[in-house]
Amino acid sequence: MVDSEKVKEAIRLLLEGIGEDPTREGLVETPDRVARMWEELAGGMESDASEHLSRTFAVNSNDLVIERDITFYSMCEHHMLPFYGRVTIGYIPCGRVAGLSKLARTVEVYARRLQLQEQLTAQIADALMEHLAPEGAIVLIEAEHMCMTMRGVQKPGTTTVTLARRGCFESDPALEERFFRMLER
C-alpha cells in the first residue's frame, strides 16, 4: 500500500534537493501527482498472481500454448527509471489452461513494482508453475532500460533479453527449441 503522504514529502524534498522551488506554480501539485502515479507503478505489490491464475479451464490438448509480445512497463530498482518491452510466455498445460488475459494480468502483478528484469522473468515463471501446475513454463523478456539509455553508459537501442525455464522446458532441450522455432514464424 503506497503511503501517499510519505511520497509527497519525499518529492518535495527531492525537488528542493535538485535546486527547484516546490512552491512555484508548475510544481505545487507535482508531489500529489507523483504520489498518485506511484499507486499505479507500484500497484502490483498489492495483488497476487493466484487471483488471476486460479480460474482455469479443462482442456484435452496438452500441447504448447504461447502468449506472445505482452507489453509491459516496470521500474528498475537501482535507479527508479522505467524499463519496458515485451514478455512472451509459453507453457505445456497439464489438463488445465488459464484464460489468455490472465497471463497478461500475471505480468502486470510483477511488473508494477520496483524490479530487476531477471527477477521479473523468474517470478512470472514461478507463478505459472505454482498456480497453473503445468508440465513446464518458459518466459522470455526483451526490454530496454532507461537507466542504460538516458543516463550512465547512454546506449540507446540496447536490448536486454532474459529467459526463465521451468519443468519440462528445463529438462527437455527439444521443447525449448520448439518454443523458439514457433516464435520465428
Ligand SMILES: Nc1nc2c(ncn2[C@@H]2O[C@H](COP(=O)(O)OP(=O)(O)OP(=O)(O)O)[C@@H](O)[C@H]2O)c(=O)[nH]1
Ligand atoms: N542485472 C540487472 N542489472 C540492472 C537492471 N536494471 C539496471 N541494472 C544495472 O544495475 C547496475 C547498477 O550498477 P551500480 O554501479 O550500482 O550503479 P551506477 O553507478 O548507477 O551504474 P551505471 O548504470 O553503470 O552508471 C547498472 O549496471 C545497471 O545497468 C536489471 O534489471 N538487471
Ligand SMILES: [Zn+2]
Ligand atoms: Zn537501472
